[in-house]
Amino acid sequence: MSDIQINIINKTYPAIEQAGSHTAIADLNLSLKSGEFICLVGPSGCGKTTLLNIIADLDNDYQGSIGLSQQSSRPKIGYIFQNPRLLPWRTVRENIELVLEDPLSVNIIDSLLEVMQLTPSQHVYPERLSLGMSRRVSITRAFAVDPDLLLMDEPFVSLDAPTARQVRALLLSLWQQRPHTVLFVTHDLREAIALADRIIFLSASPMSVISEIIVPIPRAERHDETAIETFRQQLINDYPAIKQLL
Amino acid sequence: MKLNKQLLPLLSLLAFLAIWQGSAIYINNHTLPTPTAVALVFWQACVSGQLPFHLGVTLLRLLVSFSIAMLLGSAIGIVLGRHKKLDAFFDNWLVIFLNVPALVTIILCYVWFGLIESAAILAVVINKLPSVIVTIREGARSLDQDLLDMARCFGFSQRKTLIHVIWPQLHPFVMAATRSGLALIWKIILVVELLGRSNGMGYQLHLFFQMFDVASILAYTLAFVGVIQLIELIILKPLDRKALRWRR
Numbered sequence: 001m002s003d004i005q006i007n008i009i010n011k012t013y014p015a016i017e018q019a020g021s022h023t024a025i026a027d028l029n030l031s032l033k034s035g036e037f038i039c040l041v042g043p044s045g046c047g048k049t050t051l052l053n054i055i056a057d058l059d060n061d062y063q064g065s066i067g068l069s070q071q072s073s074r075p076k077i078g079y080i081f082q083n084p085r086l087l088p089w090r091t092v093r094e095n096i097e098l099v100l101e102d103p104l105s106v107n108i109i110d111s112l113l114e115v116m117q118l119t120p121s122q123h124v125y126p127e128r129l130s131l132g133m134s135r136r137v138s139i140t141r142a143f144a145v146d147p148d149l150l151l152m153d154e155p156f157v158s159l160d161a162p163t164a165r166q167v168r169a170l171l172l173s174l175w176q177q178r179p180h181t182v183l184f185v186t187h188d189l190r191e192a193i194a195l196a197d198r199i200i201f202l203s204a205s206p207m208s209v210i211s212e213i214i215v216p217i218p219r220a221e222r223h224d225e226t227a228i229e230t231f232r233q234q235l236i237n238d239y240p241a242i243k244q245l246l
Numbered sequence: 247m248k249l250n251k252q253l254l255p256l257l258s259l260l261a262f263l264a265i266w267q268g269s270a271i272y273i274n275n276h277t278l279p280t281p282t283a284v285a286l287v288f289w290q291a292c293v294s295g296q297l298p299f300h301l302g303v304t305l306l307r308l309l310v311s312f313s314i315a316m317l318l319g320s321a322i323g324i325v326l327g328r329h330k331k332l333d334a335f336f337d338n339w340l341v342i343f344l345n346v347p348a349l350v351t352i353i354l355c356y357v358w359f360g361l362i363e364s365a366a367i368l369a370v371v372i373n374k375l376p377s378v379i380v381t382i383r384e385g386a387r388s389l390d391q392d393l394l395d396m397a398r399c400f401g402f403s404q405r406k407t408l409i410h411v412i413w414p415q416l417h418p419f420v421m422a423a424t425r426s427g428l429a430l431i432w433k434i435i436l437v438v439e440l441l442g443r444s445n446g447m448g449y450q451l452h453l454f455f456q457m458f459d460v461a462s463i464l465a466y467t468l469a470f471v472g473v474i475q476l477i478e479l480i481i482l483k484p485l486d487r488k489a490l491r492w493r494r
Contacts (some may be wrong), residue, residue, distance in 0.1 A: 057398075081396065085396040088492055098402070
């Protein structure tokens, strides 16, 4: 896998009726190293989802470029949306099979379902799943495509704390088995510290990078809530600007 | 006393027949034959092969024109529902075609193309097509953009997107167009046959009208209504059950 360069000069939403035009992103440069887990932390409405949509090629109306450093084609992307966006008329297994180019990749699907503890529910329709289970299916689907870049847009929002902790642990276990470059959007600094190699703090719109911090806590110690809370306090003390973003 | 829910439709049907029978006996005129007289005519027409032949001809016309109208209407409806500029351009055309009386279209088709089978089919298709387009267009307009984005993001082909993302969302609209279409098309076909064909239910009904043979008119009508009910029971309802099995 190559490193991924993101260079967005300008992203502006045009004026609609009473609302004037709105510049969401200005002069944003990010470099994502292969296999790196990056968390983006920024205030609500700053343009994080817009950034992910641009990277995922769902929004082409911007000035700038996204690309791999060593090749011209776009990176293969897996996207875990804020809401799971599962096809309600397809079972859990079918939802995952559909994103695969070779639908007969039985082994891949079986192993992913097992890691995410979804094997017993694989033939169930999404309407019968809890939100936590739907999010697990959405994560499994994104991992199934073996992406160069995995985009995650606040995937654990609106989950209760124990469920969020469980799904987070499953995500990390899957990521450690199949290390992809991950861009993870969150409001929660504790969550960012628990997951990220590097945290990027973003300003309110027009969005740009305020600062970047490498998380020094070894992964084996990330389950220790005290260590995470101590580092969070240290960050807030060292970078007072961060407090305004949370 | 509690009545079994399954018995109610049967009781209702029996009550209808009883009222019909009573009225016919009371009026005692050949313009309102009794249900038993209609049943007898129905049986004789079946045995002679007349009713199955004409019913078959009409059903074949219905199948061909309905299939063309549904396929073409669905394709155009999806395109118009997804492309605002095309929709704005063709919207007036749709309004015009929706409001042209069926009889006018039928007459024009026969005048322009002659009293031939393809003119009859074309007339039926032109009458049905606009309403299919309008129904499917509404469905295409209300497609879930989140799911379409998901499909695009995960690199679904156009065919895969159509089959797995778009079509299931259009299902209720397609079924609405199908049901209203069947009811509308067979009425139009009868007029088409009455005006310019030498076989089919419409042609036969016209003959019976000239002879004031009300028993035959009712026998043929009941046969056709029965067939449409069978289509609903054997094809449409199972299709609904299969397509909506994912719902709680």
